[in-house]
Amino acid sequence: MFSNKTLILIIVGLVVLVGGVLLYLYYPKGEAPVPTTGGQNGQATDQAPSRMKTLSQEPVLGVAVEDRKVKYYLKSNGHVVESDFDGSNSSLFSSSVLLNLLDVSWSPDKNRVIVLFNQGGEIKKGFYDHKTRQSVSLADGLKSFAWSPDSGKIAYQFINSNESNISISNPDGSGWKTIFETKIKDLIVEWPQNSRISIRTRSSGLAPSVVYLIDADNGKFEKIIQETFGLAFLWSPLGNKALYSETDENGKN
Known part of the structure; x- marks a missing residue:
């Protein structure tokens, strides 16, 4: 899919970009490290003060960022809290109680979620719309899933005793259609672009x-990565490029 030269350029570009962002965030314009005492004999050192901020004093799940606000679920009771980036102006976004919460997947528009929770020792999935307050339990056969980039649909692998397929539906599970049948179990489903769904082992x-x-739209498929040992794979934010690495057949470089 990618030549070695292209892959190297992508990796170098990402390293430079991430390094620049971290440098900007850690040393904002016009601000230098504040000398503090702590060296030998009380001499000043160039240790910068911590810029870390605590958002919550208890475990959280499903942290989402939107319009310079942060939203997250409290693991203890499923309440949703909204605050500024530094944890200030905290308020209760939703007081709905959800116990035994395991994971939260927000839609890209940050209005809806699919939650995973433990019910009687079984992992269940549910859909919730924070705008309309609609709540729906999803089918047990729904396994790995992904939101469409426009938040309007989900793609997922559906498995039961008779079939295994990749389907598309509304986020509440209605209006579903099968687009791809497969005998492979436990696939990873991703939706990098509106017109393209990705599955991988x-x-x-x-x-x-x-x-x-x-x-x-039509279920046509193509294999973009051939049989590869130790595959690590990541789509770009726009879904038009990807990074991947591999090992030899013994799991070594």
């Missing part, structure tokens, strides 16, 4: 993995 250093792209 779990990474292993001792077994090869593959990546497929599926047309969201």
Whole structure:
């Protein structure tokens, strides 16, 4: 899919970009490290003060950033809290109680969620719309899933005793259609672009993995990464590029 030269350029570009962002955040314009005492014999050192801020004093899940606000679920009771980046102006965004919460997946527009929770020893999934207050339990056969970039749909692998397929539906599970049938279990489903859905097998250093792209409209598919050992794979934010690495068949470089 990518030449070695292209892959190297992408990696170098990402390293430079991330380094620049971190440098900007850590040393804002016009601000220098504040000398503090702490060296030998009381001599000043160039140790910068911590810029870390505590948002919550208890465990949280599903942190989402929107319009310079932060929203997150409290793991203890499922309440949703909203605050500024530094934790100030904290307020209760939702007081709905959800116990035994395991994970939260926000839609890209940050209005809806799919939550995973433990119910009687079984992992269940549910959909909740924070604008309309709609709450729906999702089918047990719904496994790995991904939001569409426009937040209007979800793609997921559906597995039961008779079938295994990739389907698309509304976020509440209605209006579903199957676009791809497969015998492979435990796939990772991603939705990098509106027209393209990605599925891949779990990474292993001792077994090869593959990546497929599926047309969201007609179900046509193509293999974009051939059988690769130790595959680590990441789509770019725009979904038009990807980074990946691999090992040899013994799980080594």
